[in-house]
Amino acid sequence: MYQDEELVFSCPQVVADRPTHYCPGCHHGVAHRLVGELLEEMGLVEKTIMVTAIGCSVFLYNYLLVDAVEAPHGRAPAVATGVKRAKPDKFVFTYQGDGDLASIGMAEIMHCANRGERVSVVFVNNTVYGMTGGQMAPTTLIGQKTTTCPGGRCAEREGMPIKMAEIIASLGGSAYVARTALNNVKNINKTKKCLRKAFEVQTSGLGFGFVEVLSACPTNWKMSAIKANERIANEMIPYFPLGVFKDATADVTGEAAGKGEEGK
Amino acid sequence: MSRIEIREDRCKGCLLCTTVCPKEIIKQADRFNQHGYKPAEVPAGDMKKCTGCASCATICPDVAITVYKTKKKAKKGASHG
Amino acid sequence: MASGDKLFLKGNEAIARGALAAGCQCFFGYPITPQNDIPEYLSKALPDRGGAFVQAESEVAAANMLLGATACGVRAMTSSSSPGISLKQEAISYMAGSELPAIIVNMNRGGPGLGDIGPSQGDYFQSTRGGGHGDYRLLVLAPATCQEAYDLTRESFDLAFQYRNPVMILGDAILGQMKEPVLTAPDRPADPAEARDWSLDGAVGRGPRLLKSLFLQDGALADQNRMLQAKYEAMRAEVRWECFETEDAELVVCAYGTIARIAKSAIRKLRKKGLKVGLFRPITLYPFPSEALAKLVKPGRKFLTVEQNLGQMVEDVRLSLCGLATSEFFSIYPGNLPVPDDFDEPIARALGL
Numbered sequence: 294m295y296q297d298e299e300l301v302f303s304c305p306q307v308v309a310d311r312p313t314h315y316c317p318g319c320h321h322g323v324a325h326r327l328v329g330e331l332l333e334e335m336g337l338v339e340k341t342i343m344v345t346a347i348g349c350s351v352f353l354y355n356y357l358l359v360d361a362v363e364a365p366h367g368r369a370p371a372v373a374t375g376v377k378r379a380k381p382d383k384f385v386f387t388y389q390g391d392g393d394l395a396s397i398g399m400a401e402i403m404h405c406a407n408r409g410e411r412v413s414v415v416f417v418n419n420t421v422y423g424m425t426g427g428q429m430a431p432t433t434l435i436g437q438k439t440t441t442c443p444g445g446r447c448a449e450r451e452g453m454p455i456k457m458a459e460i461i462a463s464l465g466g467s468a469y470v471a472r473t474a475l476n477n478v479k480n481i482n483k484t485k486k487c488l489r490k491a492f493e494v495q496t497s498g499l500g501f502g503f504v505e506v507l508s509a510c511p512t513n514w515k516m517s518a519i520k521a522n523e524r525i526a527n528e529m530i531p532y533f534p535l536g537v538f539k540d541a542t543a544d545v546t547g548e549a550a551g552k553g554e555e556g557k
Numbered sequence: 558m559s560r561i562e563i564r565e566d567r568c569k570g571c572l573l574c575t576t577v578c579p580k581e582i583i584k585q586a587d588r589f590n591q592h593g594y595k596p597a598e599v600p601a602g603d604m605k606k607c608t609g610c611a612s613c614a615t616i617c618p619d620v621a622i623t624v625y626k627t628k629k630k631a632k633k634g635a636s637h638g
Numbered sequence: 639m640a641s642g643d644k645l646f647l648k649g650n651e652a653i654a655r656g657a658l659a660a661g662c663q664c665f666f667g668y669p670i671t672p673q674n675d676i677p678e679y680l681s682k683a684l685p686d687r688g689g690a691f692v693q694a695e696s697e698v699a700a701a702n703m704l705l706g707a708t709a710c711g712v713r714a715m716t717s718s719s720s721p722g723i724s725l726k727q728e729a730i731s732y733m734a735g736s737e738l739p740a741i742i743v744n745m746n747r748g749g750p751g752l753g754d755i756g757p758s759q760g761d762y763f764q765s766t767r768g769g770g771h772g773d774y775r776l777l778v779l780a781p782a783t784c785q786e787a788y789d790l791t792r793e794s795f796d797l798a799f800q801y802r803n804p805v806m807i808l809g810d811a812i813l814g815q816m817k818e819p820v821l822t823a824p825d826r827p828a829d830p831a832e833a834r835d836w837s838l839d840g841a842v843g844r845g846p847r848l849l850k851s852l853f854l855q856d857g858a859l860a861d862q863n864r865m866l867q868a869k870y871e872a873m874r875a876e877v878r879w880e881c882f883e884t885e886d887a888e889l890v891v892c893a894y895g896t897i898a899r900i901a902k903s904a905i906r907k908l909r910k911k912g913l914k915v916g917l918f919r920p921i922t923l924y925p926f927p928s929e930a931l932a933k934l935v936k937p938g939r940k941f942l943t944v945e946q947n948l949g950q951m952v953e954d955v956r957l958s959l960c961g962l963a964t965s966e967f968f969s970i971y972p973g974n975l976p977v978p979d980d981f982d983e984p985i986a987r988a989l990g991l
Contacts, residue, residue, distance in 0.1 A: 294625060298559065302614040302624035313619065317594065318571035322618035339842045344706070345850075354848050360838040362709040363850035365732050368702035371694065375706025376838070378690035379664050379714065383840055401702070404695035478577050478612045511571075518571035 305329040307338050309356050318518020320475040320508035321349060324417055325356050327485045328388070331492055332359065337384045344373045346398075348390035349423040367398025370405030373412040384496065386413040392422045395431040395455050402461070409466025409500040413491045416457060416503065419510040420529065427513030431455045434528060439513070454532065458505040462538035468500030469493075470539040474507035476525035480535070490540065499541050507533055559609030559626045561599065567621035568596035574613035574622065580606040583613055647820045649813040650675035652784040653743055654683065655820075656791030657715050661828035662741070663689040664714035666703035668696055668722060671755040672811040673745035676717040697722040701729030701742075708738040709849045711833025713795050717743035719811075720761050721752060723769070730804055731770030734866070735851025739798035739833075741791070742776070743807040745814040748972035757811040758972035759895060762950035765808050766924040773863055775870045776806045778923040779878075782899045784818035790921075792823060799832045801873055808923060810946070812896040812975075870925075878921035879930050883909060887916030889989050890934055892943040892955045892965060894920050897976065901944055904981035915985055923951070928958035941965035942988040944981065946972055 294300060304310065308329040315321050332338045341359040345351060347366035354361040364372040369387035377385045394402050394416050405412065421439055422428040428441040432454045436445040446454075462470040469491050473484035484506055491502030507529050509521035516524065561583075568590060574597050575583045582603040590596045599607070609626030647655065654676045657665070665684055667677035677693065684691040690707075694700035700716050707714035718726060723744045733740050746761045748754040768774045777797055781787040791807055798805040838847055853859040882902055884890055893901045898919040905915045918934060920927050934941075943952040943965045952967045959965060968984035970976045 295558075297628050298625040299628050300623070301609055301626045302611040302622070304620040304623075308620060312567055312592070315618065317569035317618075318573060319618055322620060323616070326620050340840045342710070342838045342840065351852065354846075354850070358841070358846045360841050360847050361849070362706065362838060363732075363736070363848075363852060364705070365702060365728050368698065368705075368729070371699040371702035372706035372709075374692065374694075374699075375664070375666065375703035375708075375714070376710055377706075378692060378703070379707035379710040379712040380839065383710075400695050401699050404699065408692075478615045481615050518573050519576055522573065522576070 305333050307332050307358050309358055311355070313356060314352060315349065316512040318509060318511040318521055319349070320419070321417065323475045323481060324415060324506055324508065325353065327481070327488055328415060329357055331485065331489055335489070335492060335496070337492070337496070340382070340384045342376050342380065342383045342385050344369045344376065344385065344387040346387060346389040346393040348393050350388055350390060350417065351424070353388050367393050367396070368401055369393070370398065370401040370410070370412070370414065374405055374408070374410050377410055377412050381411070384492070386415060386492070388415045389417070390423065391416070391418045391420065391430045391432040395457050403464065406461045406501045406503065407464040407466045409468070411495045411498060411500065413495050413502040414504070415488065416505045417508050418457070418505050418533065419508040420454070421510050421513045423510050423513055434532060456533060458503065458538050461503045466501050467503060467539055468541040469502045471537045472505040472507065472533060472535050474525050474530060474535055476507070476509065476522040487537065490542065494541060505533070558605060559607045560604050561607055561613060562623045563597055563599070564621045565590050565596045566592070567619045568594060569619055570594035570596055571618065572597060573616045573618070577612040577616050579610060579612065580608065582606050643822050644819050645822060646817055647784055647788070648675055648815060648817050649784045649787045649809060650745065650815070651679050652788040652820050653717070653791045653807060653809070654679040655822065656788040657741065657795070658683055658687065659823055659825050660713060660792045660795040661826060662713045662715050662795065664707040664712055665689070666692050666694050666700040666707070666714070666716050668694050668700050668718065670719045670722045672747060672814045673717050673719050673743065675814065676743060697725035698728065701726035704740045705729050705733050705736070705738060708733065708740045709736070709838050711837025711839070713828045715741040715743065717745070719745045719747045720749050720758070723761065723764065727770035730776070731768070731772055731774060732851050733804050734768070734774035734776065735772065736849045737802040738804065738849065739795070739802055740804040741794050741798055741807065742804060743791070743809070746808060746810040754973050755811060756973050756975065757896065757946060759810060759897060759946040759950070760972050761808065762923065762945070762947060765806050766926070766954070774866060775924050776804050777801065777873055777876060778806045778808055780808045780894045780921060780923050781813060782895050782919065784813070784816065784820050787813060788820050788822065792826065795828070797876060801869060802836070803869065803873070808895070810896055874925045876922055877925045877927045877930070879927035880917070880919040880921060882917040882919070884916035884918060884934055886914055887939065888914040889940045889942060889985060890916050890918050891985065892918045892931070892941060892951070893945065894923060894951060897944060897946050897970065900976050900978055901981055904978040904985065907978060908982070908985060913985070913989065920951070926954045926958065928954070931955065931958040932960055932962070935959060935962045939963065940988055942968060942984065944968045944970065944984065946970040946976070
């Protein structure tokens with residue numbers, strides 16, 4: 294580094310210095326980095342017990358250098374409940390995909406949120422099962438083609454895509470619920486702010502924090518990374534509106550109580 | 558001078574960084590890296606246009622970009638108390 | 639409650655109190671008959687002691703909460719009955735694969751399917767063969783009395799942590815619902831250092847730790863299974879059994895749990911009539927006391943296995959006898975409540991009378 298310059302952006306130390314197994318343009322890497330930055334900025338690295346889920350992010354423990362336990366498919370919120378009840382002074386978060394959280398793990402996420410467990414959930418919604426090769430997910434958009442709905446998802450046959458942030462916000466135990474996206478710099482920065490809030494409601498003992506992060510899966514969407522980001526803006530955000538759906542830290546008349554924020 | 562460093566061995570050539578650079582100085586190289594991707598690079602001579610905004614690093618899924626920004630000159634008479 | 643008290647307890651409550659005496663700090667459960675006294679008791683007693691009780695949304699979730707708590711090196715337990723235990727098998731497989739010292743109580747009821755809520759030993763295979771997917775074993779303890787339910791539960795936590803392996807307490811509806819005097823023992827709080835070398839507590843002054851059962855690298859899963867098998871082999875040191883009146887017996891009845899106890903009453907009665915009958919009662923169902931049983935083989939001596947199922951432990955009995963002898967089998971159908979007199983006829987038949 295030269296004398297007249299300052300370092301303004303580098304990889305957080307808690308993020309392992311190794312290449313990831315993710316495909317080009319996959320947003321998991323961005324989400325990992327944001328979580329890693331927050332753990333460092335909030336002084337949580339040594340207090341963290343991370344619960345990893347099944348899906349492409351199953352190897353999260355290779356990339357975030359914190360204590361971790363691997364949960365069965367969909368069960369991360371139950372495992373996190375056990376961890377938090379056993380060690381209430383630790384910082385506990387799960388990192389789950391849409392198949393894991395909104396399909397097989399629906400019961401676990403609903404009841405973890407409803408109990409108001411003091412844990413945080415990072416929910417990466419990319420509308421497809423990534424690791425198993427691009428099958429239909431509970432969040433797959435109407436008309437979206439996957440390997441198990443090759444003609445496109447049909448509402449009559451497969452139902453409508455599930456809006457998790459809205460569901461979680463309706464439960465009594467959730468303290469902070471937001472939906473963000475990783476498709477552009479502004480939304481990435483907003484995602485970090487929301488993740489910080491979701492972590493803070495845990496550290497302050499307020500309750501359950503949940504951030505749904507709209508993300509790209511260029512490989513299984515069969516498009517370039519750049520086109521995938523455009524798809525988030527043009528197709529995902531119109532169906533999955535961004536915004537803060539619940540914020541127990543905010544004055545009810547304040548801006549955070551609203552929903553359906555802008556943002557493409 | 559603000560500048561970026563791209564870790565070529567980490568770059569997967571997704572080119573998201575090229576879409577967010579306000580100066581449009583990030584391009585795809587013609588060569589392949591060790592993983593078989595054509596990495597992003599800033600052609601020689603263009604780096605002086607870098608503003609150090611860190612947009613490229615923010616959107617990079619592989620945390621492959623480090624950003625340095627020119628220090629602001631201290632204002633005359635500024636207090637450091 | 640002072641230690642050394644003699645209390646009149648249901649088997650379910652004896653298990654709950656045994657867990658508390660062992661320093662159990664967390665319980666995760668879901669209602670199912672006939673084990674509800676365990677969560678009901680602990681829902682008050684654990685919070686009173688600063689522990690955690692969670693009624694989960696399902697048996698699936700309860701077992702996964704147990705996974706999370708034991709990953710932190712905390713003494714923790716779940717209990718259920720047969721259909722619920724089937725649901726817990728996913729997490730049990732993961733806990734075995736991740737080497738977590740969990741306690742799982744199964745108060746066995748009749749099956750298959752919803753079966754009934756009466757006593758059964760129909761889960762012997764499920765308990766001793768792993769139960770879920772993959773090659774793994776639980777250390778399985780089968781109490782026959784309320785006292786033994788208390789003592790074995792109290793000890794099960796030590797065994798789970800010693801071997802870093804899930805331990806199952808296999809009782810049944812009779813044991814859970816009957817009341818007997820139980821002599822309580824002093825509380826044995828967990829050694830705070832017992833999980834220091836592997837549990838998750840935040841990476842302070844050390845590298846991060848990872849508890850997982852996924853091994854994708856070439857040869858890694860083989861190594862993991864090799865290590866697990868060596869552990870199961872080492873668990874043979876814990877083999878336990880009871881011999882009753884076997885010294886001169888012409889017929890040895892093999893039975894476990896409450897059925898062994900009813901068989902014992904029958905044997906006492908038949909002894910008075912001059913019949914030379916004894917009892918071999920495995921207390922650990924896995925590891926099975928094969929060597930102890932094989933040592934009972936004598937020229938002319940006969941064996942009869944009695945179970946409240948359609949023939950499960952009898953396979954282990956026959957394997958243990960190594961072809962030197964065989965065992966007859968008598969089935970008490972799940973759903974029926976046996977009495978000692980029910981054993982007269984099968985014992986007489988096995989003796990050739």
